[in-house]
Ligand SMILES: Nc1ncnc2c1ncn2[C@@H]1O[C@H](COP(=O)(O)OP(=O)(O)O)[C@@H](O)[C@H]1O
């Protein structure tokens with residue numbers, strides 16, 4: 656059997672991807688399918704840390720958040736990621752994977768706080784670590800949290816699983832003529848202002864020489880193909 660291309664990866668799962676075709680919330684069949692993909696690579700011995708987004712829950716409360724103070728809304732968004740992290744870890748448990756949730760904001764009765772050496776220990780023990788509450792700071796995103804935690808745990812790559820199957824010359828949802836890059840440098844992605852990830856996340860990964868792979872969360876088997884180093888999605892490199 657061929658070996659995985661990576662030993663330790665940081666997987667960013669979009670919160671919105673958990674909704675499936677629902678307008679918001681967590682779709683059971685979708686989360687189970689995503690966890691089955693994660694279990695497949697975890698069982699290959701790849702050390703996996705996950706940063707989960709919160710868009711699926713936050714979208715449901717967004718109308719009520721209109722006109723709200725930005726920082727307050729962002730803290731609500733971070734709490735949404737904690738809910739997703741708990742759901743994800745439990746779905747992993749049901750599929751025989753041991754996961755540990757670590758939160759960037761103190762919420763001790765619910766989940767343990769993020770402590771870097773402990774996260775590293777869990778990874779070495781073969782547990783999946785789910786990082787909740789993003790960076791713990793308002794005005795940031797879970798993409799930036801993925802870049803930050805990926806750097807902290809010395810991941811070999813950040814895998815951004817999202818609704819599109821790579822980085823395009825323009826937003827493919829708006830421009831039908833947009834074409835997909837096989838690979839692109841950080842400098843080009845930043846200078847062209849490609850919106851697939853925020854500039855803070857791109858800049859941090861660039862400075863840390865931490866490559867990013869953007870690929871589809873919807874396409875069956877895509878995560879495994881990425882892990883095996885096969886041609887899938889778009890590589891963003893130094
Ligand atoms: N140049 C681009 N290439 C690919 N996707 C893009 C681009 N510009 C904007 N997008 C949009 O970015 C979205 C992914 O970013 P985001 O909404 O942050 O995802 P997530 O919820 O997975 O974090 C895609 O659904 C896509 O419509």
Ligand SMILES: O=c1ccn([C@@H]2O[C@H](COP(=O)(O)OP(=O)(O)O)[C@@H](O)[C@H]2O)c(=O)[nH]1
Pocket residue numbers: 668669670671672707708709710711713728729730731732733735736788789790791792793794795796797798800
């Ligand atoms: O470090 C962080 C990470 C997230 N958020 C908030 O949490 C929300 C949910 O995260 P994100 O939009 O990145 O989730 P996704 O798009 O992946 O579902 C964001 O909109 C922010 O309001 C934040 O304030 N700081």
